[in-house]
Amino acid sequence: MTEPHANPEDLDLYALGALDGQEKQTLEAHLRACSACRGELAAARRRVSLLGLAAPPLAPSPSVKTALMQKVRSESASANKQIAPVEPRKIRWGLRFSLSFAAVSVVLALATWWLVKLDLDQRQQIRQLQAQLGKTQIQLSQDASTMQALAAVTSAPDSAQITLLQQPGGPPGQAHVLYNARMGMGIYSGQIAPPPDGKSYQLWLVPSSGEPVNAGLVSANQEGGAVVVRLTPGLVPKAFAVTIEPLGGMSQPTGPKVLVGAAS
């Protein structure tokens, strides 16, 4: 016998976050099995999201934007400063090739050099990462600063690779982070089963002491487009972890860990 569809009012309440108790559990069980009601829920979400417009617009203090832009500029400057040592090499190559081609070449050459230095077990993992980087290089060929970041991290002898593994009961997946604590810069690449609807995967650097540090959102399939991670230089990771968070991420982890990798 076919289960009756959810009451539209319950879907509204669920989208609003007001449904609780047994009603909520019953509806969630139904939603897992009923694509038609999931579609209706999307419409309910549209209505609920619009309620935010009910609050009259209000101009924040100009200092908020000033502080925001200063922080953004500071982050950009920090990233550029950290990659300064590779600038001369890039510029020389740039005389003979286009900027993007030169950056790709430098990354490949340095990645290969770095690969030779590692032991056999690590080589297999790095080959995968290198292949992923190749795809990334194509995608980001127009982004010179990102390419420089990749080159800097890949070439640094003190960069370390951390493999993040699936957690019991969590979605299947695996990821790698190539991270340089001195630079505060790294590259995340990996693949996880898609997150629940309305959720994001978020990467965290877990320091040896103190609270986890937000390393940004990551896609479920980040195999073909690695993410460049930029954090405060000097922050030494005890581990990296990926958690499930509300859409857009959180300032501190609140959801379950799906991938975890300890830095050796």
Add this chain to the structure above:
Amino acid sequence: MPHAPDSALIEKMMAGDESALSALYDRYSAMLFGMLTRIVQDRHVAEEVLQDVFLQLWRNAGQFDSSRGSLPAWLIVIARNRAISRMRGARNRELLEEKDGDFANTFASGQNIEDDASRAELARSISVALNTLPAEQRHALELAYFEGMTQSEIAARTGCPLGTVKTRVRAAMQSLRQILG
């Protein structure tokens, strides 16, 4: 870039163009700040959350998927989640992070709210719709949206029987559904 579409500004941000972030801030900060101030009831805290939301947008612009909804709707959901989490702390995590609540608190909006005129018109429609609700229905709805309360929590707050609260919230949402489609 005052008239550039959101999608173009997102692409520029992904390329590291800070002026694109500046343009998006100018476009949506007042909309978000009004809502945030309403939720947290503190201008200073609202400004902190506002800055946090736009920093998140700058750092993770590539995560925005325009096929799933408009940028302002995405920003509204993120800002609301963060503000309510900030106000309610761990208790709210249950609301936002239910272990298998795969279906809650996501974003979407088929409405065109990217340009100021459309957004203002829609805001007027919503205000009219809310004002047509009986006061107790509107109050219950506002407790749910702006304070992130469940029906049970609203009953505890207002001292009304749970059944009454359910009726009020359901009736309010039904009225909005008829008006907003």
